Amino acid sequence: MKNENSRRSFIKNISLATFSALALSGCNTKAFDDFLQQNFKTLSKKEKDIIIKNLGIKYKEKYGKEFHISDKPAIDGTLFGYALDLSRCVGCRRCVYACVKENNQSREPQIHWIEVLQMEKERGIDFAHSTAQYNPEKVPEKGYFYVPVQCQQCKNPPCVKVCPVKATWQEPDGITVIDYNWCIGCRYCMAACPYGARHFNWGEPDVPVEELNTEVHYLGNRPRMKGVVEKCTFCIQRTREGKYPACVEICPVGARKFGNLLDPDSEIRYILENKRVLILKQELNTQPKFYYFFGI
Amino acid sequence: MKDNFYENIKVSVILTSLYLVLLSGCKNKESDTIELNKVNTENEVSIGTAQTNDYAVEAPPFSDGIFPCTDCHKNLIPNPVRRVLVDWHDDISAMFNHDSENRWCLDCHDLKNRDSLRLASGKLLDFKESYKLCGQCHGEKYRDWKVGVHGQRTGEWNGKKEYLLCVNCHNPHSPKFRELTPEPPPIMQEDIK
Numbered sequence: 001m002k003n004e005n006s007r008r009s010f011i012k013n014i015s016l017a018t019f020s021a022l023a024l025s026g027c028n029t030k031a032f033d034d035f036l037q038q039n040f041k042t043l044s045k046k047e048k049d050i051i052i053k054n055l056g057i058k059y060k061e062k063y064g065k066e067f068h069i070s071d072k073p074a075i076d077g078t079l080f081g082y083a084l085d086l087s088r089c090v091g092c093r094r095c096v097y098a099c100v101k102e103n104n105q106s107r108e109p110q111i112h113w114i115e116v117l118q119m120e121k122e123r124g125i126d127f128a129h130s131t132a133q134y135n136p137e138k139v140p141e142k143g144y145f146y147v148p149v150q151c152q153q154c155k156n157p158p159c160v161k162v163c164p165v166k167a168t169w170q171e172p173d174g175i176t177v178i179d180y181n182w183c184i185g186c187r188y189c190m191a192a193c194p195y196g197a198r199h200f201n202w203g204e205p206d207v208p209v210e211e212l213n214t215e216v217h218y219l220g221n222r223p224r225m226k227g228v229v230e231k232c233t234f235c236i237q238r239t240r241e242g243k244y245p246a247c248v249e250i251c252p253v254g255a256r257k258f259g260n261l262l263d264p265d266s267e268i269r270y271i272l273e274n275k276r277v278l279i280l281k282q283e284l285n286t287q288p289k290f291y292y293f294f295g296i
Numbered sequence: 297m298k299d300n301f302y303e304n305i306k307v308s309v310i311l312t313s314l315y316l317v318l319l320s321g322c323k324n325k326e327s328d329t330i331e332l333n334k335v336n337t338e339n340e341v342s343i344g345t346a347q348t349n350d351y352a353v354e355a356p357p358f359s360d361g362i363f364p365c366t367d368c369h370k371n372l373i374p375n376p377v378r379r380v381l382v383d384w385h386d387d388i389s390a391m392f393n394h395d396s397e398n399r400w401c402l403d404c405h406d407l408k409n410r411d412s413l414r415l416a417s418g419k420l421l422d423f424k425e426s427y428k429l430c431g432q433c434h435g436e437k438y439r440d441w442k443v444g445v446h447g448q449r450t451g452e453w454n455g456k457k458e459y460l461l462c463v464n465c466h467n468p469h470s471p472k473f474r475e476l477t478p479e480p481p482p483i484m485q486e487d488i489k
Contacts, residue, residue: 256449
């Protein structure tokens with residue numbers, strides 16, 4: 001007797017169904033190309049150019065705006081470092097919203113790459129007793145200090161180690177980036193990050209079209225999609241062009257410093273050599289390139 | 297005997313060269329002090345020339361119509377007596393909070409040349425170089441500012457540094473930063489619908 005439910009017929013049927021579903025859904029070649037796109041790190045210059053051109057067309061259709069999408073690689077001889085002056089930060093959160101705007105973060109559901117923690121002076125740096133929800137009339141509040149936390153751009157990043165598909169990696173200039181198209185949204189990296197610096201797009205990101213920043217980098221602030229992880233990239237779209245990150249420029253008290261760790265004359269090197277510097281959760285051996293210091 | 301002779305020559309050569317080095321060193325020092333004195337006695341000011349600006353800085357943030365000071369002061373007889381100002385600049389008197397116990401206008405502003413500042417040494421200074429005036433007391437801030445560590449950073453991390461004057465952020469008459477209104481806190485988890 002012939003078995004109607006053989007393994008062979010099942011596979012035959014399922015593949016037929018898939019192809020017919022693809023055909024029926026009006027799947028154009030572009031969407032098909034998207035689906036088959038390889039990891040960004042493995043792409044040739046030509047392939048990248050095509051992908052970026054198509055992405056530009058896609059953004060134009062979706063947002064009605066001309067995007068300038070860069071895939072500029074790291075500048076030779078650079079290793080980016082960041083320093084934040086804890087003695088000056090007043091916790092005004094200007095950096096948080098400058099970052100949201102610059103990097104096209106979703107407003108609803110809300111994503112903030114920078115979280116400013118308020119800590120009690122009596123306790124010192126104590127994450128368990130800190131809060132990001134402080135909301136007084138005026139800052140700084142007496143008896144408190146403020147520790148803004150964002151991606152620490154570790155030299156030994158645990159998030160990169162755990163990614164099962166290698167969708168996140170460290171670039172030669174020290175910036176850990178994400179290929180949003182390759183990310184499968186498993187959120188292992190979020191569990192691995194000891195700084196809570198990675199954020200997940202639980203919903204379709206919503207950014208008002210008039211507030212979109214159209215100067216974007218493929219591995220940075222280009223508009224993301226639902227189901228991928230994102231985080232601070234030291235404003236890769238700005239810093240690879242020689243500019244300072246948006247949070248550095250906005251800081252009204254000048255607490256944020258940025259520069260090239262390999263340049264002995266840079267501000268960041270001066271700080272490391274002359275100020276009292278600390279890194280967060282040193283015991284985890286993540287080796288952040290984000291330093292906190294006391295400028296006074 | 298011969299060895300001794302050479303030894304003597306060696307010693308004298310060394311001694312002579314040492315003496316020469318010492319002499320030249322002294323000479324240099326002497327000329328240095330002379331130049332220093334020259335600078336100290338110099339009481340000239342060259343206002344607005346590009347050479348006086350060691351750092352490319354933003355323009356000083358003058359209130360509207362306040363500068364040049366000589367517009368009003370040229371017709372006034374200078375009064376060097378320390379006092380609280382009541383008729384004019386009373387707004388500054390009211391807010392003045394910069395070691396107000398020990399200092400007043402003419403510690404930084406010049407009595408005769410109203411359009412320039414004045415260092416403790418008596419040297420006159422353009423308003424564009426006011427950082428030198430602040431640096432007299434705030435030496436370590438001045439040191440950090442010069443290397444780009446104190447103060448807000450704009451421009452390019454790998455290009456020429458762009459500087460703000462101290463007074464672009466700090467009111468020179470009341471330099472302490474005022475409190476700020478914070479931006480809204482992030483949405484709490486329980487408020488997410």
